[in-house]
Amino acid sequence: MATENTAATGKVRLQYMVRDPVSADDGRDLLEGWDYKATEAMLDGPVCRRVAVVDIDPDTGAVNAGAPFVPPKKGAKLGRYRIKDPTRPHAADFQQVSVFGAVMKTMAMFEEADVLGRPLRWAFDGEQLLVVPRAGRMANAFYHRDSRSLQFFFFEATVSGADTTVYTCLSPDIVAHETTHAILDGIAPDLYDATSPQALGLHEAIADLSAVIFAIRTRRLRLEVLRLSRGDLRNAGAFNEIANHFGAAVAGDARPLRDLNSGVSFSGQGRRPASHDPHDISEVLSGALYLLLVKEHDDIKRAIAAGAGGLEEEEGGQAAGPGDEELYQASGRALAIAGNKFKRIVFRGLDYLPPGEISFADYGRALIAADTASNPDDDDARAFIRKEFVRRGIVADAGELVSPPPTLALPADLDLDLLVRSDWSAYQFAEKHREALMIPPNVPFDVRPRLSVVKTVYRSTGEAETHECLFKVAWRENRTVDQGGGFFDEISIIYGSTLVIDRDTGEVRALLSTSPRHPSQQAEATAANNAMRLAYVADCFDKGLLEIGSPDVQIQNRTLRLRAMGQMLHMRGH
Template identity: 30%
Template sequence: MQPIAWPSTRPLKIYATDPTKGYEEALKITIAVENEELKAGPIGERLEVVDYDGNAKTFYDAVNLDDPAILMQGGLDPSEADPRFHQQMVYAVASRTLSNFDRALGRRIDLARGPRRTRLRLLPHAFRGRNAFYDSKLHAVLFGYFNADADAGTNIPAQKIYTCLSHDIIAHEMTHAIVDRLRRYFLEPTNADVLAFHEGFSDIVALFQHFSFPDLVDREIQRRRGDLQQPTVLIELAQQFGFATGRGRSLRSALGDPSATLAGTTEVHDRGAILVAAVFDGFFQTYRTRIRDLVRIATGGSGELPAGDLQPDLARLVAQEASRTAQRQLDMCIRAFDYLPPVDITFGDYLRALVTADFDLNPDDPWGQRSALIEGFRRRGIYPEGVTSLAEESLRWPTVTNLPPLTDSLQDLLPKLLRVEADRFSQRTRETEVTRPSRPGLSAPEEDAEEAVQPPQGAEISKRLAWALSSYAKANALQLLLNPNLKIAVSGFNAVFRVASSGRLLIELVAQFVQTDRSSEVDALLGIPIEKRGGTTIIVGVDGTVRYAIAKPLPNPELPQPANGAAIARLERQKSFIAQFDAHDPLFPYMSPDELKARMDARMNLRGLHGGY
């Protein structure tokens, strides 16, 4: 008998909109998530739900999504009262978010941390409080719960609000965890854009995922008559949380303040909202272009829709275009990560990465999305450094001309890594044993006493390739705008497999080199050493040719004068920013010498950042 193929996805039910008690019941939908063998929790290959209630000091019974009774109905029905559904909800949305990153980046993201390869943990009822956050040290996403304010909008006063039941909050926090895995120094506040990028990008992912829910898109397109720039749940974030905390509206919106620009905006969430608005300005422009012919045909050439409901077939076609455009925009936003420097990100860097990454895959840009994005960034006052204009060819990162190809051991190891990564990406490995923690609370991954997960396939090849990349960087340090007198750390590397809209396959190696300068320079005011960081991302073709070297160099007189001058100016801006950060920190005057040295690490804290919502 011919074996039955293992399904690539499984259906699970979630809340598509927040479960408020207002005029309208929450929209309940079924989504397709990656199908993997699960233990009760759920516990899978990359995600582990640990339902420990820190306030009640108890474990809730763990849901087994592989139970035949649950499998047959596509998961548990949505319920605010059943902790097992809460576990299903966080797992389903987190898994869906991971899959979006896997597809856009062209590789399977490895979330395991520490020598014991600890999975990313999700705690649906971690604490009582108006917050949810990713904690890098615990390698966990913690969701709080609380009672709504008396003026709770669409909620009942004192209604219990579970952040783990909000798709937007789960997707937002999951994105923080993934970004931290992709670029560990993007939580280090070295300029005003760094933490704002973390917040804004996490909002972008959560908002665009709304458009992958057909029932929700169809409903909102009909209600707004195709105009997505009217207030709609499609472009509003965490509606229940916003009303429950007395804001009288959603927590944030993709529309933002139409008059807001980057200059003069310093608060992290406000600055992140400008990035969101810039990206969505581009999305709205592309969407209007994509539906123009549909509207013209439906209106006999006038382009003016008559009063009343949209004709159902027109509404369905417009909704499909909205979903396709949003998915492609989301893919662009995620794919740009591989074209970012490893440290000190700015919004201008992100625009250049967006344009370059999409050009490499889709040089023709048939939808005009790149030009629409560029215009969206221009409207919000986001201008990259080191470019002569906002023309696309000026914004693209320059291709490398002075670096030799990867040779010798690298040339031999690269095809082996590609084979291993291709196997991981196309044929998911499955674990034979997964366990549940035997004690309450969490520990850091390095200290975890639970059974270790086996190292990933190809670990030996990866170790050899890391050594070979380090040797290559040392031999070509100045061409990579690195300092040959400082240690060069290989911060990460991956083989990627991307498919263009034309069907063309692009295979590359992406690697990051990071340097930390702990030299004798001392802060004149504080009397403590100044730690400086720089680095370079390289993108290598399958033939070993280095195509891009995207650098944030440290000052070094051996570098070309323009690069060294830019490095000096960057660090001066960084010192000025940190001084402003210190001036606004009420605890700064009372810090001990050890606390002063560790203060920037302490500020890499999403719990505190999210405490202000």
């Protein structure tokens, strides 16, 4: 019988694998713990209301017994999951506990009050994400919406001259990356059906940056990397290099899966992406934002060294522990603070994303708008982003990242509570403001679930809160294509708009849209993105990844409609 903790506010010590690759040491430093405040029963597995580890034997198909939950003893504060031998990372219970701890910590990063400020929702029906730590033998790991699961695989490889088994569920980079795919699918579900490599590349870039933030928030890894890199994030391989062990095992040499400090660019400055593949072009976006982290770290480090006051402490408002300053001094504290600021900038912009096929420029506009709403008086990070996006060729001009002030004036008697909870009111509102929301005439649209959100912000005046209503509407339009092998003449594309309303004043904070009718959508950039889309779709057909007549590839009235393109990411790479 499963053991459970019925304490509604009990804390549970969750653990996850710190090192990648696995150390040959005695194992004392293989795991790092963090405290999760449980508001639900914690069961053997590990299993909770939102995440369940399902350990299926890849040879027999049988479900292995899960790691047991141990409630806190009388007088103790923390429950925990028992690992028989914490020095054996290849053991089932070690992997069950580690992958669960890493998934839960990744989710917690997004749910914090200064990021999304609310529990996550999945893109599928139901509350529970399934996690399969050993789904089978191959060099892969992926999120799969239809089965509501994260699936991690294992394979034999030679690394540094030694034969070993690589378990992707033990790589904190990979677990954070794949968990973020599931999280982002819940926030922006249209990306899963996108046809544009930039929209799919956004998935990869955010997932890689999430792995970076996860690494920064792993204390022992942070300390070790700063010691080895002498405090220079340009050299900090554990932060800018994604999935070192996996990349080395697959490629046969000492190189990571992706390097965020590689300078990949759409412009003539730096190396161009190797192809239109979403993984390749994702480095343009993730590389631009990684440099923001480097800048913030350098700036804060100099401020600390100069004795500046007023700097927030490290993650969760917790001060550094005894002896930390001796170990990593200004650089370590600066990284904790910079990582928190970076997390807020990168993740909060996701809420402002309009529905539809997002370009990197669309994400940049959402990021700028969200950060402006949170920190209107501090433009330093936004100025860097604008400059770097131009340098990387994401936009031609910095002005493209600033959406025009919305002209939509809301009625003074608009009931925002009713708008949030009533679908009827929401559709009436969208129909009334169809033109302002850039919905084409006579085109059916879909109003997404509205969100009323409260977020913690940090300004020069101190800690504050923002109160917002997020209203999103989506529709489909057809675009003519000059290829299709005689089978189709058009392709169906999802577009949409996001309206951000200040709940305190009733004023519109931002109106962002992927519609070609929005002033921010530059004709040249749109044409370039369309060309990239067509090249990518043609390549998928050529490689046999898309097959006309399959459930996800349908043609009706000579119009191509694709589904689940996001699921193909794991077929093309990681």
